Amino acid sequence: MLIRSLLGACAVSALALPALAQQTTLTIATVNNGDMIRMQKLTGDFTTKHPDIRLQWVTLEENILRQRVTTDIATKGGQYDVVTIGNYEVPIWAKQNWLLPLDGLPEDYDADDLLPAVRRGLSVEDTLYAAPFYAESAMVMYRKDLAEKAGVTISESPTWGEIFTAARAMTDKSAEIYGICLRGKAGWGENMAFLSAMANSYGASWFDMDWKPQFDQPEWHDTLTDYVTIMAEAGPPGASTNGFNENLALFQQGKCGIWIDATVAASFVTDPGESQVADQVGFARFPNKEGVDNHGNWLWSWNLGIPASTTKAEAAKEFVAWATSKGYTELVAAQEGWRAAPPGTRTSLYDNPEYEKDAPFAKLTLASIDGVNTDQSSVKETPYTGGQFVSIPEFQAIGTAVGQQFAATVAGQVKPEQALTSAQQLTTREMTRAGYIK
Structure with a gap:
C-alpha cells in the first residue's frame, strides 16, 4: 500500500x-x-x-x-x-x-x-x-485654513496675479510653511509639463507656424521670470529637485499653502490616512494670466x-x-x-x-479635462498638437534639455534670460537637424 x-x-x-x-x-x-x-x-x-x-x-x-x-x-x-x-x-x-x-x-x-x-x-x-x-488635467490645490489666516481668497477660476498674492501672504518660512510648491525637477514630463502649461496660460507657444522656437518672445520671458521669482520668494528649499511625488509629500505634510499640479493628486491630498491636511483642501481651476483665455491645456x-x-x-x-x-x-x-x-x-x-x-474634486476634474483643447494648446496659431507637450518624436529630448536649463534657474545657477537664450539655441539646432526648419 x-x-x-x-x-x-x-x-x-x-x-x-x-x-x-x-x-x-x-x-x-x-x-x-x-x-x-x-x-x-x-x-x-x-x-x-x-x-x-x-x-x-x-x-x-x-x-x-x-x-x-x-x-x-x-x-x-x-x-x-x-x-x-x-x-x-x-x-x-x-x-x-x-x-x-x-x-x-x-x-x-x-x-x-x-x-x-x-x-x-x-x-x-x-x-x-x-x-x-x-x-x-491640472488644478490648484490649496490650504483653506492658511488662506483664511493670511486674509486672502482664491477664486474658482483664479489669475496668476491672484495666486502669487496668496502665495506670498501664506508663506511663513520660519515655520516651514511655503506659500507655493511647483515642479522644479528637470524633465519633459516633470518641470516642462508644468512650465509648458503655464506658458500656454501666458499666451506663449513652443513654435511658430514655421517651427521656429519662441523662447525669445515676451510671453516666455514673463512665464519663466514669474515662475523663478515666486519660487524664490514663496517656494521650498531645493525646489529644483522636486517633482510630482516630492511636492505631494510636502503638501500632505502641511508644508505647502498652494500646489498646482495634476488633478490625480486630489485623492491623495484629501485622504485622511495619508494627508495631515485632508480636511482643509480647497480646489480651483488652473490659473490664467490676466487677459489670456487659456487655462493651460494640460491633458x-x-x-x-x-x-x-x-x-x-x-x-x-x-x-x-x-x-x-x-x-x-x-x-x-x-x-x-x-x-x-x-x-x-x-x-x-x-x-x-x-x-x-x-470625491469633492470630481466635478472640477471632469470640467478641467473636458475644457482641454489639444489641437490648439496656445492662443497663438501653431503647427503642432498636444497640451503640455508637443506631439513630435523629437520633443522628448528637446523638452528634457530645455527643462535642464530652466531647472538651473530655480537652483540659482543661471538667470532666466540666459536659460531662455540657451533654450532658443538648442531647440533651433535640433529642429534644424531634424528637418523642421528649412
Whole structure:
C-alpha cells in the first residue's frame, strides 16, 4: 500500500509539472505613483482569476521609466510585456509599429465608456493602442485654513496675479510653511509639463507656424521670470529637485499653502490616512494670466500598452483589460472608498453619485479635462498638437534639455534670460537637424 501511495503521489506530481511549466510570467514596467502602487497591492484579484499568469513588477521613478521603456521598445529588446506610457508616446509609437493594437478586448470592457478626449489621444485611425489607467488635467490645490489666516481668497477660476498674492501672504518660512510648491525637477514630463502649461496660460507657444522656437518672445520671458521669482520668494528649499511625488509629500505634510499640479493628486491630498491636511483642501481651476483665455491645456493619461516585441500578447491583454476595467474601479472603491478610484478615464465614474459624494474634486476634474483643447494648446496659431507637450518624436529630448536649463534657474545657477537664450539655441539646432526648419 505504501509503494502504491508513493507511486500515486509521483503520478500526481508528474501531472502537475506541465501545468507549472505553462505558467506565464508578465514583466510590467510602471511608474512609482500612488495609483500604480495601489494597483500592485490589488493584483491578488487578477492572479486569483488567472492562476496561470504570474506578475513581475519593475517600478521606477518617472524620468527613469521613460528612458528605459523608450530604449527597450525602440530596440525591440523585449524586456517588458506591459508598459506604462503616456498619451504623448502612444500615437507616435503606434505609427512606428512599436505597440500592439488592443482589439479583441472582452465584451464587458466597454471601450465606449472611455472619456472621448482620452480615448482619442490613445487611438490611431480609431484603433486603441493603449488603455487608460488614469487621466488628468491640472488644478490648484490649496490650504483653506492658511488662506483664511493670511486674509486672502482664491477664486474658482483664479489669475496668476491672484495666486502669487496668496502665495506670498501664506508663506511663513520660519515655520516651514511655503506659500507655493511647483515642479522644479528637470524633465519633459516633470518641470516642462508644468512650465509648458503655464506658458500656454501666458499666451506663449513652443513654435511658430514655421517651427521656429519662441523662447525669445515676451510671453516666455514673463512665464519663466514669474515662475523663478515666486519660487524664490514663496517656494521650498531645493525646489529644483522636486517633482510630482516630492511636492505631494510636502503638501500632505502641511508644508505647502498652494500646489498646482495634476488633478490625480486630489485623492491623495484629501485622504485622511495619508494627508495631515485632508480636511482643509480647497480646489480651483488652473490659473490664467490676466487677459489670456487659456487655462493651460494640460491633458495627460498614464496608460498600459503592449510592446510589439512581447511573446506573451494574450496574457498581457488579459492584464491590461483587468487593470483598466470598470471592475477594477469597483475593486478600488470596495477596498479604499470611491475617492481613491482611478480618475479621468470613464464616463460611468462621473455619473456615479457615490463617487461625486466621496470625491469633492470630481466635478472640477471632469470640467478641467473636458475644457482641454489639444489641437490648439496656445492662443497663438501653431503647427503642432498636444497640451503640455508637443506631439513630435523629437520633443522628448528637446523638452528634457530645455527643462535642464530652466531647472538651473530655480537652483540659482543661471538667470532666466540666459536659460531662455540657451533654450532658443538648442531647440533651433535640433529642429534644424531634424528637418523642421528649412
